[in-house]
Amino acid sequence: MAHTLPPPVPGTHAEPARPAPRHADTLERARQTLRTRAHWSPYSEDPEDPRSYGPGAREAGEAAFRALLGREFALGQPGRDGTVGPAPETGGERSPYGGLLEVSYPHCDPDVLLPAMQAALPAWRDAGPRTRAEVCTEILHRINARSSEFAHAAVHTSGHNFLMAFHAGAVHAQDRGLEAVARALEEQTRMPASALWRKPMGDGRTLSIAKTFTAVPRGISLVIGNSVFPAWNAYPALFASLATGNPVLVKPHPAAVLPLALTVRIAREVLTEAGFPADLVCLAAEHTGEGLARRLAVRPEVRLVDYAGTTAFGTWLEDNARQARVFTSVSAVNSVLVESTGDYRDMLANLAFSVSLYSGQLCTSPQNLLIPREGIGTDEGHRSFAEVVADLGGALAELLDDDARACGILGALLGPAVRDRVERVAAGAAGPVAVPSRAVRDPRHPEAVVRTPAVVTLDADREADRAVLLSEWQGPVVFAVAVDSAAAGVELVARTTRECGALSVGLYSTSPQVEAAMERACAEAGVMLSANLMGDWYISQSAVYSDLHGTGMNPSGNAVYCDPGFVTARFHTVGVRRYGGSI
Incomplete structure (x- = not known):
């Protein structure tokens, strides 16, 4: 039988020792920040900060x-x-x-x-x-x-x-x-703890009722x-x-x-x-x-x-x-549509870091990179699908060529299921491997299993490939998916979100029309959109007090x-x- 809680009865319980309100300012600042969605944190991100941590x-x-x-x-x-x-x-x-x-x-x-x-x-x-x-x-x-x-x-x-x-x-x-x-x-x-309710009765009297809300x-x-x-x-x-x-x-x-x-x-x-x-x-x-x-x-x-x-x-x-x-x-399957960009090298660097961070084991890690099969427009001229994939491989190599640096980005593979998935991908179970994963040696922890991301090419028009990209592949694997057009890419993002769930969608495009179409699709499917992220901010990151994590509108969860x-x-x-x- 379900247990129910007794209603609060004032005076039933001894008053506990009340802590001094030493954190009132912190709480008020946090409440204000929730309203403004501005940048703020009371906790230093620098582990070497002597003022915060000694x-x-x-x-x-x-x-x-x-x-x-x-x-x-x-x-x-x-x-x-x-x-x-x-x-x-x-x-x-x-x-x-x-x-x-x-x-x-x-x-x-x-x-x-x-x-x-x-x-x-x-x-x-x-x-x-x-x-x-x-x-x-x-x-x-x-x-x-x-x-x-x-x-x-x-x-x-x-x-x-x-x-x-x-x-x-x-x-x-x-x-x-x-x-x-x-x-x-x-x-x-939000509701007052107490209120005095008065109602004029029409005969010169006023009815009075004291109310409390707990x-x-x-x-x-x-x-x-x-x-x-x-x-x-x-x-x-x-x-x-x-x-x-x-x-x-x-x-x-x-x-x-x-x-x-x-x-x-x-x-x-x-x-x-x-x-x-x-x-x-x-x-x-x-x-x-x-x-x-x-x-x-x-x-x-x-x-x-x-x-x-x-x-x-x-x-x-x-x-x-x-x-x-x-x-x-x-579970979530996160997608990025790469349609065009005004800064090709910065885009590649941002994508390389995003798919590498914590070996793709983040719930917000991008898995599917959707690229028009005819290629994309860039500030360096047109790039074919194959060139984009190869250039992403080059960006990954540049980012992860030093083992010590790579370990600081990748971390270690979490468990046997992830390690088995990496081996299956390497054997071609997911599709043709365009950029192979390589083993990284952690100089401090030789027992750790560390792998760079593998890039696998898929075609959205092939039924077998769609079955792969519409599943979660947690770990260091990213799918470069050929789509017929930007519109087809937007449609595939919406389908993936509706069927598989997603916590984050990315877009690289210089076209206002493509951006507007993706924004509508993400609003209807219920997923956060990040457009044209560059520099040191990545699709997998979430700014606390500002960004909401999840929407409760797709299968990635209701929280x-x-x-x-x-x-x-x-x-x-x-x-x-x-x-x-x-x-």
Whole structure:
């Protein structure tokens, strides 16, 4: 039977210690930025910034990370009934760069853990939106101070290079978390907490009713992490749910537990210091093959589920976790139409970096490059389809010819499925290989599997080729697809987005008509369009507080980081009316 939450009753719970509003300015600036969509962040992107992180922060972070290895990760959660890890066969983590982390985590009985989380809810609910936002921002502040430690954890669980790990695995994830907190505060305070309602009665009297409005959380929030970007994908949900009053149970991917375990530990510490139950945030580590996410997702106590990962499991959650509001961010096939350009060399350099970054394992990585079969117009004259493909290969070679530099861009391949996909592509399983992938040796991590992108040529008119390009090929592979015309390319982008889902579409064109057609197609299909990106901004990047991640309009998922709907679905508003008489 589904559990329902009792309505808030003032005075029922002892008042917790209220934290001093030390983050009021940060929260207000974040709220303002959500309205203006301007550039801003309270978290420095420079891992060597001594003003933000102190001298020697990178080395100190690595030392802190290594101090966690080979040890038990204590959390003090109720219901402990075993240990997860440290070996992969028992749920432990293996670094994509080689070696076991050998960290063991507590395994907790849901029948004990979930009731403890429910018991923690009333005091947190009654604290109100502003106090919750302040506590959440303090959690993020503490996490930010340890960004280098988080970055090293992301390197060795997700295969990022250090700078990407520092950005996507630390400060940009923190930005996404703060964005969710600010959005939650904005939406919960949009309605006044109290109002005095007066109605003239027509006989000289005025009817008076005092009203209060309380944001009431839905219940326990289950956040199911992934191995690619565990923090970046989890923080919007974690902090949106927590800021709206919901306890949060974090179920990390078995291959990437550490970044989220650190997050949970810090959150529990801050909550305790602020006078709230630590069990508002808990970790659910699982044994190998346990299938814990499936079991937890259908528990009646779980009222919110957030998931980033495969379409198959996202669909399973939507079909089976009927008692919960399910948010998904799943597979995507991202396309770029190359029709013409006013800066051919810059375009090639931008595309080469975009398809290389993190070996094409980003959810926003471009996969299909659509090129008119008759070629494109450029500032260097006409270029045929074959010349564009060859020149892209040259740009990739120039970018990745030095192994040390290449490793800093590519990172390591995440797991056996990606490595197998690379081998299949090399053997011609996807189509003719125009630019082969090459093995890169990481001088610091000789066990890491690092590959440059392969460029495969396809023809949109061939049925077998369409089946390939209408599937997700996560990893270092890009398809150069011949299309009949710019209009055919626009139509194929729309079809791919509607059928497969997409998080990002790119366009290179000097034609206002082509740009307008693509803009209409993307609006109808529901995907963000990036036109003529050059220099140091790439299609795979997302500016927090400014860009929305996802639209909820295509099969890539229904979650949007971070529009109002992402937080308003996590609470309801309950009103109380008190008759004040008539005068």
